[in-house]
Amino acid sequence: MPKLELHPDRLFPADPSIRTIARDLYKSVRDLPIVSPHGHTDPSWFALDESFGNATELLLVPDHYVLRMLYSQGIAMEDMGVAPAGSGAAADPREAWRLLAANYHLFRGTPSRIWLDWVFSEVFDLDQMLTAETADLYYDRITDSLQQDAFRPRALFDRFNIEVIATTEAPLDTLEHHAQIRESDWNGRVITAYRPDPVIDPEFEGFRDNLRKLGELTGEDCTSWKGYLAAHRQRREFFREMGATSTDHGHPTAKTADLSSGECEQLFARVQADDVSAADAELFRAQMLTEMAGMSLDDGLVMQIHPGSFRNHNPQLFERFGRDKGADIPVRTEYVHALQPLLAKYGNDTRLSVIVFTLDETTYARELAPLAGHYPVLKLGPAWWFHDSPEGMRRYRRMITETAGFYNTVGFNDDTRAFLSIPARHDLARRIDCGFLAELVAQHRLEDWEAGELAQDLAYNFAKAAYKL
């Protein structure tokens, strides 16, 4: 029966001279609190503090990384415990878990394997590898544990040494769970972030309906350009009061625009019509990034841009199972021309902070590092989504550091809804960053004490500073 053991040197470069340095650096940051400035955990977990249910509900069904890999090998969604949107049942959770177990070899070489093994070993104290043979042992151990108080959301939050975590909500959200957390006697710091895509993207499901609701919620006339902007300002202020320090924008491209207010009014009228054109939708999103930057100048919210995902690429799957099932695919993304209108207007204003992410690694060295290495407002988010992995993070550091330096980056984001994997993800990032710093030291490109300072910055300080936490 194969053992499960997390090796203390895992993820460090193999060369002994580098590994020794990496190990020392890692020791100095291993126990720092977790700062999680951007992610997708559910605030109701921390508000209600209920049990997470069973192993399958917690670790399989909601994890689109795991679903897509199993699906790619011909395993049906239903068999993984995912119920179709309308009628139709999903497999029994234990059966679904057995399927994961029998196919766990598919994750060899992937970050999911690293995250899950950490959760199994560190959270549930399992010491044999997940296989067909250990499937039930795992299912029972995890499911039983989840019934215990020590495995409820707040207890895990505390155990994970999380200093602060940001969730992500839309403007129509009333943030009642956040209110509940703040009013509770629990000390955990859970804040929100303003993600206005549903009321900004004319191609978002229910956009016009969302505008109407935004109007109701704010008392502003959201059919007029001015009222619409005022509604944003009002909601941003409400989010800020509820702890938000940032906004987030998940657009198909990074395009920005700087139209006159007359053009904006006309465009806003057109995107409220029945048959909005793709070009108008794109232009409106572009203009709204610039508007959001302008509002950030006033209210101090840090702006995040996450562009470049082709959402719901698989229409059959989307119809049957909905969003976030692993069928979002990155596309080529351009930044130099796209961001120019926003940067031409606000790029030199040191009161503003814009953090840019990418799913297109070709832009690291060519576009993003040169832009962030020049504009005062720009910083680079960490390796994101498909690139939030050992090799992905190494490529990120290798391709951006020489032009953008370390100080135009913002530390690590876990960007996940897989709450239990958060410490694993931060641990992975800390190990890879320490390995990278150790390489620089071993090549005499950095002194060891400089690497020591940077290790602290990358693991903790940069995230706090960049997100104003």
Place this chain on the structure above:
Amino acid sequence: MPKLELHPDRLFPADPSIRTIARDLYKSVRDLPIVSPHGHTDPSWFALDESFGNATELLLVPDHYVLRMLYSQGIAMEDMGVAPAGSGAAADPREAWRLLAANYHLFRGTPSRIWLDWVFSEVFDLDQMLTAETADLYYDRITDSLQQDAFRPRALFDRFNIEVIATTEAPLDTLEHHAQIRESDWNGRVITAYRPDPVIDPEFEGFRDNLRKLGELTGEDCTSWKGYLAAHRQRREFFREMGATSTDHGHPTAKTADLSSGECEQLFARVQADDVSAADAELFRAQMLTEMAGMSLDDGLVMQIHPGSFRNHNPQLFERFGRDKGADIPVRTEYVHALQPLLAKYGNDTRLSVIVFTLDETTYARELAPLAGHYPVLKLGPAWWFHDSPEGMRRYRRMITETAGFYNTVGFNDDTRAFLSIPARHDLARRIDCGFLAELVAQHRLEDWEAGELAQDLAYNFAKAAYKL
């Protein structure tokens, strides 16, 4: 006189802890039979089993990797033994060989050097490096050897421990050499693959003539859309009977389409006209990929797509010397939008298998790994052509494994017409893959026994399974 010696540790990472692991893994796969599921050897070699001629005819004139490098340094095609298409003579083979020998340093750092050195050392038992001084020794040793029975195609096939090899033929091919091989008393398994570009690509030389011949060969009316599809079905069935397990499609782009049958009929009429537009040609190729996928659902042939080469970039060279002289240049290639119509239609049908290749490495992590890591029908072909090299293969594994895993890949393709280099190419791939796996083990991202299983899979099992061999 510099020695030629193949070092047993060649191509393994230098770090001793990694190298030790790599060496062990490699030992376990070194002697596995060769499965060559895609390539361009000539079936007449194995049908007729005649001598390969002389050193220049075998190793210089047909190798476009070698020709292009020498040509890039100002050496004329004629001087390399390549005769112009019309009139005009080429250099004496021995003179041409001397030119290769005198310029062999140009191949330093390239895979051609690795492949050729293997052939010289392992096949012809040469133990000095190829230089101007050893040119004649080489020429004589190789040319004399080729006259011996042990160096005929079938003997080499057996010596190379080839379990199965696929050639590539067009629908108009009558496959008589394949028939001859099957009827012979030789046991070597040589199968064909269906490569319909000449009757699918309206911009292929002689397209309309090819359609006419396809009609004659099949008795179908190839001027009508229905007859044309029926002719494809008939030829696919014939190829399948002659051992084919796959089709192959070498299009300029990866574009697919899903038109109505009425649109298809009109488009097919237009592409048969004198002045077919580039847009129609592209759309027709796109639609035909989807049609081929549909036929694969019925007949079980695995589909390969090899897009992204700008063929015959050098018009002067093309006019004088024809195709395949080293002037095919990769271009940027898009997959996410391009494959969407085909995937929307057939992407979830586990009966279908589509293997995608690329010459554009920027798509590995951004597009291909996410697509193959989601769609059940998609698998990723190995590093191809210009990337079939130590660094190319390493980049491939580093960029695709974390998202697509190992199990959405299909093992190695040699994809070559340079028959003698086939074992060298598989050996190179096995060494690089073992080195990559060893790195993962040394970084404690994989257990050693898992790496051992994967080494077998990458060297042998995956190719057999993916190509149904």
Place this chain on the structure above:
Amino acid sequence: MPKLELHPDRLFPADPSIRTIARDLYKSVRDLPIVSPHGHTDPSWFALDESFGNATELLLVPDHYVLRMLYSQGIAMEDMGVAPAGSGAAADPREAWRLLAANYHLFRGTPSRIWLDWVFSEVFDLDQMLTAETADLYYDRITDSLQQDAFRPRALFDRFNIEVIATTEAPLDTLEHHAQIRESDWNGRVITAYRPDPVIDPEFEGFRDNLRKLGELTGEDCTSWKGYLAAHRQRREFFREMGATSTDHGHPTAKTADLSSGECEQLFARVQADDVSAADAELFRAQMLTEMAGMSLDDGLVMQIHPGSFRNHNPQLFERFGRDKGADIPVRTEYVHALQPLLAKYGNDTRLSVIVFTLDETTYARELAPLAGHYPVLKLGPAWWFHDSPEGMRRYRRMITETAGFYNTVGFNDDTRAFLSIPARHDLARRIDCGFLAELVAQHRLEDWEAGELAQDLAYNFAKAAYKL
């Protein structure tokens, strides 16, 4: 107080077996003379041989790498000693220097740090790191040294062991400083290069005025296509007499064209008009690259193409401070289609030599290595600008060598106006190249004596041969 010490093994790979080989290779090239075939030093320095002024004037204000990094962290241009274009003062040089010193940690992990530390240590014999505490020590040591004869341009040139250096001038330049150098009793070899962008690019500031001046200077009618071409020929000949062996072309894209002479005449008329279109401007630049190649066939000047920079991306900064302040950003660049017209016409003519550079690393393996590995006229320039760095150079070698080999490359270019950093830049390139060669030797892909030959070629021979020096 942290020490400044240049480690003898800096920039070599950490693995001991590789490092030993790298060290030996480096020893054999360390003291070779510097050949600097392309750069932006000012010929007046060597003509007049005046003192370089103070530390800030020499090392901060003119270095756009340093300016952009400090600016990206919110430091104002004025505070770095850069005066606005019109009125307005800049900080006192010593204050500006203190700002650099206090922020020197921003350069951790960047090549600027490596270059500057070399200058501080080797040229000015400083042995403590630059920090806020050592700012004045540095400022005084450097500024005082610059008043000494040993620190004047010619003395440094000799001390740096520069065999030849090329500057870059526009056709309207009268090259009087070059004349002065040649007439002097100093033996330093300083040559020019023909950079005609101001009279070729219709979007260059003052283009029409420049054409008028070109007419006056040459006595040719520069409003007619024929006169304009004749003026180019005349100025190229003058530059050639003044030592030039190359031309240089800094276009937004790599596009080339091959129009009829009638079309050229009409296009040339259009680009002289008030309202030249972007498409005409692009087409004219494209056609002129092909014209320049044709002239190079006659006069033997080596042609360099440096495409792909979006100049002056930050309009506010450009208006206040002008060009070259760190706001030039690379964009995606295409070569395969772009260069085809020029290559179709002249690509096989071994009399011509075209050296291509890129800021888009995605083209290394996909486009540039295959093109240079085929066309006799094409060679690849070294890693450029943002990629002139340890990781950038490694990526360059890893991505181009397997397809283009070493012999289609041209050695190193420092491409800088930062005169004092030139030895540091060549040293960095030699160290990285030796490290790369050592890796190949350690992986048994190259014999040690072959690596020894290549080390000499990359450090010295290739630049001399490729630039006809």
